[in-house]
Amino acid sequence: MAYTIGEFADIVGVKQSTLRYYESEGLLTPHRNEHNSREYNEQDIGWFQFLLHLKNTGMSLTELKQYTDWRAMGDTTIPDRLELLDQRKHFVEMEIQALQQNLDILNRKILFYHDQLTGNKYDFILYPDKEENKDESKKVMPKTK
Template sequence: MYKIQQFSKLTGLSVPTLRYYENLGILKPNRLKNNYREFTDTDLNWMKFVLRLKQTGMPLENIREYSYLRQQGDQTIEKRITLLDEQQQLLNKEFLKLQKQLDFLQKKKEIYNEMLAKRQTRGN
């Protein structure tokens, strides 16, 4: 069990961010009798998953929806897969854009290398 300060250090998220995620319904820690938050390893694993979703560029609103669906149980698995599919499609589009940029740079380098090789051949 972790208090919010410990949980903050483990996740790398600030206490205000954790509270914000709780307000959004993304994070639902247990509350002790004194109303202090108590986080578990399950919460920690969930937060790591949320952070991975954020790294994919998934908007908080979609993460919030995913979290809501998760709380509803296994009957929402298909809807969760749909959210993941949508994010995957966005990432694939970004990947293709980046691949085109990498290809452009590679072709330009090849042209320059050919120019250098010709120059060295003429110089010898």
């Protein structure tokens, strides 16, 4: 099935100008009909959605272009694409780890404030697992009933 640029933009959830930008950057190549109007198909939907996922991992425009070029070259570039995706995966895993640490600290601080409001007073220690805080760590996360 063929989709106009407006239909395609609605399906993938972006503005038509975004699609034109991706096209101008060589990341998306719609087919053209006899009137030279853009036509997109099901494969274009999958490809564009994958590009958005890569972009959402923090992949740069340069990396997106490189990946797109390698894809167009065929299977001989699979090792290159695999390496790029492995690098991005490692980066995302590190970001998730950092976000999890930040979430843990937020949760501990929220618990600390709840405890303060209920009269359970103690000093908040940002990093209770550090060696100098071993004795103090019990104060950070008091047992709740």
